[in-house]
Amino acid sequence: MGSFGVNRNKPSISTLKTIKDIVNKTNWNIGIFPQGQTNKVFNPDEVKTGFIDVAKMAKMDIVPVAVCGFTGYACLPFTKHVTLKIGKPISYELSSEEILNQWNEYMLNNLGENNE
Numbered sequence: 001m002g003s004f005g006v007n008r009n010k011p012s013i014s015t016l017k018t019i020k021d022i023v024n025k026t027n028w029n030i031g032i033f034p035q036g037q038t039n040k041v042f043n044p045d046e047v048k049t050g051f052i053d054v055a056k057m058a059k060m061d062i063v064p065v066a067v068c069g070f071t072g073y074a075c076l077p078f079t080k081h082v083t084l085k086i087g088k089p090i091s092y093e094l095s096s097e098e099i100l101n102q103w104n105e106y107m108l109n110n111l112g113e114n115n116e
């Protein structure tokens with residue numbers, strides 16, 4: 001699937017090299033989950049800001065995606081449903097603070113308290 005592991009507590013230089021290789025050698029997009037886990041309720045305080053650094057390094061805009069209705073993994077494939085809400089791109093050229101504000105605002109407005 002093209003995924004690779006990242007140590008969230010101590011990202012290595014090889015992580016940045018892998019991202020640069022993907023950006024420079026493919027036409028792929030990079031998906032990052034800034035909370036690092038699934039949560040029933042969005043909490044802006046749990047957002048890791050490394051995704052902003054990656055976007056700025058790669059010179060790629062950020063497209064916020066809210067995953068709604070996730071209630072856990074199913075034993076049988078295709079028996080659970082989620083909804084993806086895809087927002088407008090946020091420019092990597094904005095300040096890190098403004099990117100985080102826009103991203104958090106999108107998530108708060110689209111996930112709601114029940115993540116549905």
